[in-house]
Amino acid sequence: MKVQFIGLGYIGLPTAAVVAQKGIQVHGVDVNHQVVETINQGKIHIIEPGLEQVVKEGVEKGCFKASKTPTEADVHLIVVPTPFKGNHEPDISFVESATKTILPLLKAGDTFIIESTSPVGTTEKMAKLIFDERPELQGQLAIAYCPERVLPGNVLHELIHNDRVIGGIDSESTQQACNFYQTFVQGELHPTNARTAEMCKLTENSSRDVQIAFANELSLICDKAGVNVWELIELANKHPRVNILQPGAGVGGHCIAVDPYFIVSDYPMESQIIGKAREINNYKSFWCAEKIRTAMLEFELKNGRKATTAIMGLAFKPNIDDLRESPAKYIAQKVMQSEQNNFLVVEPNISEHSVFKLTNYQEAYEKADIIAFLVAHDEFKTLDYKDDKVILDFAGVFRK
Ligand SMILES: NC(=O)c1ccc[n+]([C@@H]2O[C@H](COP(=O)([O-])OP(=O)(O)OC[C@H]3O[C@@H](n4cnc5c(N)ncnc54)[C@H](O)[C@@H]3O)[C@@H](O)[C@H]2O)c1
Known part of the structure; x- marks a missing residue:
């Protein structure tokens, strides 16, 4: 053969x-x-x-x-x-x-x-x-x-x-x-x-996308309701027949963020949930970018100087070097659109990037006023929570 x-x-x-x-x-x-x-x-x-x-x-x-x-x-x-x-x-x-x-x-x-x-x-x-x-x-x-x-x-x-x-x-x-x-x-x-x-x-990838969209939707609701979404999901999953996935900064990669469109494109009227899940997961990234911008403005108003913001993670999921369709990369680009200074970009799984100048994760965490966790890399979980920083934990690194 x-x-x-x-x-x-x-x-x-x-x-x-x-x-x-x-x-x-x-x-x-x-x-x-x-x-x-x-x-x-x-x-x-x-x-x-x-x-x-x-x-x-x-x-x-x-x-x-x-x-x-x-x-x-x-x-x-x-x-x-x-x-x-x-x-x-x-x-x-x-x-x-x-x-x-x-x-x-x-x-x-x-x-x-x-x-x-x-x-x-x-x-x-x-x-x-x-x-x-x-x-x-x-x-x-x-x-x-x-x-x-x-x-x-x-x-x-x-x-x-x-x-x-x-x-x-x-x-x-x-x-x-x-x-x-x-x-x-x-x-x-x-x-x-x-x-x-x-x-x-x-179907396999659309199923993942829809389930993550549910978790991401919960994270938006919880943010308004003053509920810790990570604790909520952990508690809800104590139910023997409930298994909610984790929210994040969106959905990326070349499979889950792409394949559902192959169904939506051919069956737009029928694929209501699948199409909506794509929208929710994309919107979550936009929402994260808006949260970072708002935190920066609030910091400036309060402290009379511009904040230094650490963008923690660029990969599309934890502990990999793959940036394809990455929501974290999209968020970094969006918040840094108008100004490049005052940002420290971190991605421990790659040594260099053609667009972003990379900073060591510990150094960025020490130096920055606002810390935006976009990916829950293992390295980030070794950092100690600091009350004097504005921490935007979109990835559940500290789960606070
Ligand atoms: N990478 C994954 O994890 C994964 C998982 C499941 C399914 N898939 C699917 O498998 C397929 C391939 O994905 P991949 O990640 O291996 O892609 P890839 O981009 O890594 O590799 C594709 C290769 O095909 C070559 N190529 C393109 N047109 C060609 C042609 N006409 N003749 C010969 N070679 C040609 C390219 O040069 C490239 O080297 C895609 O449909 C992808 O969605 C990928």
Whole structure:
């Protein structure tokens, strides 16, 4: 068996490496020549614990080779980005162009699988695109969708041990795709159809988004009601069937803050809660920025001088270096829009940033008058609460 991956990023590369680890011949394709060169040297261009070793072994054993051009193979996986456009509509042009590049290479008996997070109906659209160009392959190809749900930082373990949802455009396609995943997945394989598998991925992330929106809405209500939201949630969760998530400065990352729009965009009238959750989570970031601005004005009025404000955290969640779609980054940009001075920006998980000059977290905490916790990084939890500072704890660092 020869397996081809189109797209060697955060998902495509580890999956390709894990398949190659099984002794299967893997051909990885990426449009970025630096990515291709790095991998062929047995190195990696992304941060993921343990991955470099697996890639190195695959390349050295001759099981894993990267290239800019696709080849003939038995199984083809599409793992390219699916961002959204300016109006929050999903952009499946990368999936389309990746499919087109392998169209001439497909042969009877091949399996074509999309792993990119995709709006419902994308797999059927790609099947149509393939069969319109290659009608002789009708009934001869397995075409399926299988979403990815790994946690960055633990990808190598989860790729093998997580359950997988696998949906084909017909039952033979589903079965053939399951046969492929059986070669390296130890979690359970759950067969379904392509549309359900596509919707499953979007549902998982929308579910998280809606639950976080509930916590964020509570935090807004509690702020007005004079109730400590962290204590409230802890107490409410003592109920055996209640499990409220934690509020924060908004919702970020390239999955939870993006995927719900794939449902809202296609089903706007029906997806009332999902759409509203996106609005609430976005509004929470705006609200945090307004709170910081207000605190700065109040400080100036009271003390007759401008406050120094520490922006604590830029990442989209605790203890990571990923700033994609980060609400903290958005808040920092918003409050610093009109003035850059009087701010100390902290992000302990990165060493430098192209826009923000970074300050050590302890130094910022000592020097600043106003402390705005935007992310609950572990480092911040080691700081002692200080009554002489204005502390805006949007992330629950002190939970006061
Ligand atoms: N990163 C995650 O944690 C995660 C989790 C679940 C699902 N996903 C989904 O998986 C998909 C891939 O995400 P990612 O994080 O790996 O993206 P990524 O940006 O890290 O990698 C994608 C790679 O595809 C390459 N590429 C783009 N167009 C190409 C083409 N036509 N031919 C060949 N290569 C091409 C890019 O150069 C890039 O290296 C997305 O749909 C994403 O939503 C990602």
